[in-house]
Amino acid sequence: MSNKKEIIIKATKLKKSFITGDTEQTIFENLDLNIYRGDFTVIMGSSGAGKSTLMYSLSGMDRPSSGEVVWNDKTITSLSDDRLAIFRRKNCGFVFQQIYLLDKMSLMDNVLTASALSGTSKKDSVKYAKELFELVKFH
Template identity: 45%
Template sequence: MPPTPPEDPDSAVITTDKLSKSFSVGGAQQHVLRNLDLEITAGSFTVVMGPSGAGKSTLLYALSGLDRPTLGTVRLDGTDLTALGEDALARFRRGHCGFVFQQAHLLDSLTVLENLLVVGLLVSRDRGALADRARSLLERVNLPERDWTKVPTMLSGGEAQRVAIARALMNRPAVVFADEPTGQLGSEQSAAVLDLLSDVHADGQTIVMVTHDVRSAARAERVLYLRDGHVSHECSLSGRTERTQALTSFLTEMGW
């Protein structure tokens, strides 16, 4: 079915208006996103899927302010990101966006605990409160206290990704953006990371995730299918008991 807006437009935490993104390739313009209108509801878990080269990561970066659109606007938590200068945009991302990528991108020169604290210090100078929150989040992601003083190179891939999720939550973001967060993990580690994301969402956190993995995508409430630069169709998984089966059927219809 074609994409539909949320029932209550006032609850949208992300809104785009004619969002477009193009790149110059060999002197020619390559249009990746085309006049995309989209609303994402606060507290939702949304996944973006589509064929290779459809612009999934480009869309994620545009929605989060990591990249600027060529045309159109993006509003996140009531702020027009396209109207902000570079410094203001960076400050906004620190306080309103959390990021989890395919690789954890932790700072190897810092301990696990310090990786969270350094993010918190970008928006607050209350070291005591930040330390309390960092410890609470590490407990939340089930990382034993004995590992908090380790450097990231001493962690497994799954442990590092759990720390990355804790770091993404450090500044209480309006939205957590995840780009293939289980792409380099084994099945057991992937399941643990997805369980954690599902738990975080159950607590009311808005999540927007890009993935090509059906089992990962089945954790979402809403799957957007990106093709030819726009959301061509979407699948609602909210309330479904057989989510993976429903999503597989949908993707088959899409020619996945």
């Protein structure tokens, strides 16, 4: 039996840059990253260091300028926009820096609105949401 940990997210030679006028601003370049199943991974840095940009690139919310992102042996950087949206819906969850909740709805209803897109039954979605709330000690 192997003690080798399973890589669930692998980024290879990622680059993200923006062009403003004649100037290219590189946020990160030649970035290699492995995230292993069961590990707790933290991305830290000062404001403006590129943490959110990296998370968007790793999740497919934004495309890197170059490089490759692989989730569970599936290369997501080559997926079409429609396939990428389906991938994110099934595999990614985000807590944004700014609060993007519908203010007329409870937190549970906000979570259930997102899960409605997955085709999961409401009963199963409520059960799963409660498990997640318990994980983060939200009551």
